[in-house]
Amino acid sequence: MGGDDRGAPLGAGRDVVTEDAVWAALDEIPDPEIPVISLVDLGVVRDVAVDGARVRIEFTPTFLGCPALEVMRRAMEEKVVALGGEPDVAVIQDDSWSTDRISPAGREKLRDAGLAPPTPRAAGATTLLQLQSRAFRCPYCGSTETRLENIFGPTPCRSIRWCESCRQPFEQFKTI
């Protein structure tokens, strides 16, 4: 799952853990509400920096009202402690997380779990016309004969759609 630009050169050998090891550990943490996907696949870990024993993790919430925020923070802290580091998890409240940051592997895992992955973030804001269009694919049968049932769903990040072809509802990850 690791990217190609995450490993920083090791310092003077005093770092207790490598950044790659932290990334690998964070990749074992499932999203509390969508456990098929890890926090790394979800793209919410923005940066990892190791300095001696201190492990700083920059983390961006998906939605600000996400109740899983504290659970995720604690899970990351526990992983760092298990690696022998001192965690410093910073929650970054800006626009740097987007559903475009979900990894290709993460998108496949969402689809396999019956959750349609988000469409790419467009230049302008999403419109009602777009949501009501047939550009959304059913994760079960692949049909695009789907309609919007509810802009909102069981968690802030999901909408509910209905597939006309296989005649069942499905959850659509909102584009944000």
Added chain:
Amino acid sequence: MNERARRLLRIADDELIVGWRDSEWTGIAPTLEEDVAFSSIAQNEIGHARALYELAATELGTDADALAFDREPAEYLCAPLVELHLMDWAHTIARRFLYEEADRVRLDALKDGDDVELAGLAAKIDREETYHRLHAEMWAGRLRDEPRYRTAVEELWPYALGVLEPEQRPELARRTGLPLDSTQVVPRGQHTPELAELWAEMTEVRRSAPGATW
């Protein structure tokens, strides 16, 4: 209290109280889908409040929960629009529509503002509010020709203008097509009796066990 903290609290209090009002539809909305929608909207608005309170808390040396729940009703800086106890669907939708339009004017200004931290947060909030606006737009479209809805919009319009600073009001009037000059604005700075009732319920559990760790 410095001006930045006041500015943050004005928006945070609006978001907390409107979210709390939206949550009153949980379990009793006219359809299941609206039950889901209002619950989700409420959760988002309260999430925005939390993020804004956290910024304000840094300025004021306290924490977000203390700001949300440990002040007296008179100390809240929210606008009267969000305080109103509206359990009529036409009024509820009218407030959702008008509040989101006013909030958008405010967020647009914050995104372009000099306060980089607040601009970043405003951009994130705006992404989420897009879905609230679509929900309001969908309902406003459905109810547009209903007399009850039109009356509700007329009644709440003076309150909606009061969400914004005077210099931002013409933009809200332009976007909604509603009149500005002939309207007696219900501004921020005075509270309705409904706020004290809401506050009593909202803070009841926290006040029952001061200092408890949950």
